[in-house]
Amino acid sequence: MQPEQSMIRNKLGMKLGLVIIAVFIIVLSTLGFTIDRMFTNFYNTEMSIEVDELATHFAMMAESPDAPTEQMLLKFADFSNVSIFYVNEQGQVQAYSGADELAGASFIEQTDVSAIFSGQTVRLKYEAASGNRYIITAKPIIDQRTEDNQIQSALYVLSSSKHMDDSIVAMRKLLVLSGVGAFLLALGITWIIAHLLSKPLVQMQQATRKIAVGELETRLEIPRNDEIGSLAAAINNLAEELQQYRDTRQEFFANISHELRTPITYLEGYSKVIKEGLYSTEEERDQYLDVLHQEAKRLQHLVDDLFELSKMEEGKVSLSLEWVDLAEVIDNAVQKVDLKARDKGLTLTASLNRGSAWIYGDGLRIEQVIINLLENSVRYTEQGGISITLDQTDRFVYVIVQDTGIGIAEEELPYVFDRFYRVEKSRSRQYGGTGLGLSIAKKLVELQGGEIFVRSKLGEGTSFEIRFQREEEGGMA
Numbered sequence: 001m002q003p004e005q006s007m008i009r010n011k012l013g014m015k016l017g018l019v020i021i022a023v024f025i026i027v028l029s030t031l032g033f034t035i036d037r038m039f040t041n042f043y044n045t046e047m048s049i050e051v052d053e054l055a056t057h058f059a060m061m062a063e064s065p066d067a068p069t070e071q072m073l074l075k076f077a078d079f080s081n082v083s084i085f086y087v088n089e090q091g092q093v094q095a096y097s098g099a100d101e102l103a104g105a106s107f108i109e110q111t112d113v114s115a116i117f118s119g120q121t122v123r124l125k126y127e128a129a130s131g132n133r134y135i136i137t138a139k140p141i142i143d144q145r146t147e148d149n150q151i152q153s154a155l156y157v158l159s160s161s162k163h164m165d166d167s168i169v170a171m172r173k174l175l176v177l178s179g180v181g182a183f184l185l186a187l188g189i190t191w192i193i194a195h196l197l198s199k200p201l202v203q204m205q206q207a208t209r210k211i212a213v214g215e216l217e218t219r220l221e222i223p224r225n226d227e228i229g230s231l232a233a234a235i236n237n238l239a240e241e242l243q244q245y246r247d248t249r250q251e252f253f254a255n256i257s258h259e260l261r262t263p264i265t266y267l268e269g270y271s272k273v274i275k276e277g278l279y280s281t282e283e284e285r286d287q288y289l290d291v292l293h294q295e296a297k298r299l300q301h302l303v304d305d306l307f308e309l310s311k312m313e314e315g316k317v318s319l320s321l322e323w324v325d326l327a328e329v330i331d332n333a334v335q336k337v338d339l340k341a342r343d344k345g346l347t348l349t350a351s352l353n354r355g356s357a358w359i360y361g362d363g364l365r366i367e368q369v370i371i372n373l374l375e376n377s378v379r380y381t382e383q384g385g386i387s388i389t390l391d392q393t394d395r396f397v398y399v400i401v402q403d404t405g406i407g408i409a410e411e412e413l414p415y416v417f418d419r420f421y422r423v424e425k426s427r428s429r430q431y432g433g434t435g436l437g438l439s440i441a442k443k444l445v446e447l448q449g450g451e452i453f454v455r456s457k458l459g460e461g462t463s464f465e466i467r468f469q470r471e472e473e474g475g476m477a
């Protein structure tokens with residue numbers, strides 16, 4: 001199991017991690033690129049404007065009537081941290097000030113000079129041998145003393161972009177640094193998310209495996225109220241239900257084998273007695289045969305009940321639903337049980353409100369339930385009587401079967417509807433029940449949307465109530 005677990009974690013973690021990291025890289029690189037472009041463009045524009053302004057300024061100073069001398073102008077340039085070059089029409093430098101590396105004046109080209117001498121402003125970029133870059137604006141200086149405003153010389157103003165380049169490099173460093181930081185953060189987040197997601201999944205996988213091989217006590221402890229938490233809760237539920245199912249099934253089989261063994265022992269014993277002639281009178285023999293007959297009938301009854309029950313458990317019982325008149329159903333049931341009651345010297349009275357006790361159900365099944373209740377009453381009553389009542393309120397139609405029998409102790413009441421449950425095991429021999437009747441009755445009533453209740457007092461009597469919700473439409477037909 002070990003390698004498989006880690007595989008799941010790796011798979012999930014890997015997938016998530018790759019996605020998150022890919023998104024981060026894409027976002028970061030576009031962002032970084034854009035910021036870099038923005039800054040670089042901004043700096044470049046700013047510098048060009050500045051150099052342009054300086055050039056205009058110097059040109060104006062040089063042109064003004066009370067112009068300072070060339071030497072003074074060169075000094076000004078030094079103060080302004082720029083280099084300036086006076087160039088004549090042939091491209092020769094007449095005077096300059098500024099950085100030594102520019103002394104070669106290799107940035108001066110004849111085409112530019114001609115353009116300047118035809119009155120244009122020229123803008124250039126130049127990279128010195130040292131790698132320093134310069135932004136250059138060159139302007140004509142017009143000699144205003146001459147008639148036709150002759151151009152006297154070209155004025156080159158150069159400003160080093162070293163400052164700007166340094167700033168850009170610093171900014172790029174910062175960008176890269178924050179990029180790496182963000183990337184590490186992404187890795188961390190990925191790891192945490194993968195861990196948070198995959199750890200409970202791995203736990204659940206292990207748990208379901210255990211449940212699958214029958215370790216039904218397995219429970220998950222993932223107290224979260226998100227989807228993962230509710231999945232874990234669902235798995236716990238499943239395990240609980242399976243456990244319950246397994247327990248009741250085991251109990252069920254134990255009960256069945258017990259119930260079968262008893263009558264079979266009787267059959268075996270008494271048939272042996274008869275076969276070997278171990279009786280003295282005909283009467284005795286008849287008595288034994290009677291027992292055999294009783295036990296065979298009991299087996300038949302048990303098998304029928306079990307069959308019925310298993311059909312219901314599988315949900316295979318088919319109800320033929322129609323509108324039935326409960327009064328009629330009760331009449332039929334009473335008729336069938338009446339003889340048994342009279343045999344035992346019990347009175348069986350029915351008081352039926354024959355108004356409109358119609359329900360949508362399976363008449364024969366309801367009759368079966370009522371016969372079951374009536375037979376129980378007859379069986380567990382020694383003297384007195386049994387009454388059956390049919391009545392209704394505006395919400396319910398109800399049937400009550402009441403007897404003056406031996407009753408059921410309060411602590412036993414919650415179990416009487418359980419399969420194979422009999423109040424005191426000794427009753428079964430005396431009265432001959434299997435403990436399945438009420439559980440079948442309850443199932444049948446519930447299948448038809450009804451409810452069943454019991455009330456009893458030990459030694460005084462018992463009453464069972466079946467209740468169906470009233471349905472208005474069609475019922476009056």
Ligand SMILES: Nc1ncnc2c1ncn2[C@@H]1O[C@H](COP(=O)(O)OP(=O)(O)OP(=O)(O)O)[C@@H](O)[C@H]1O
Nearest residue numbers: 376377380407416422423433434435436437438462
């Ligand atoms: N009217 C009643 N008075 C007293 N005890 C009752 C009454 N009805 C049921 N019981 C008790 O409840 C138990 C369960 O009843 P249930 O009908 O399920 O089984 P049973 O009558 O013993 O067997 P079966 O009906 O399967 O032949 C009975 O064994 C009996 O002890």
Ligand SMILES: [Mg+2]
Nearest residue numbers: 376433437438
């Ligand atoms: Mg019964």
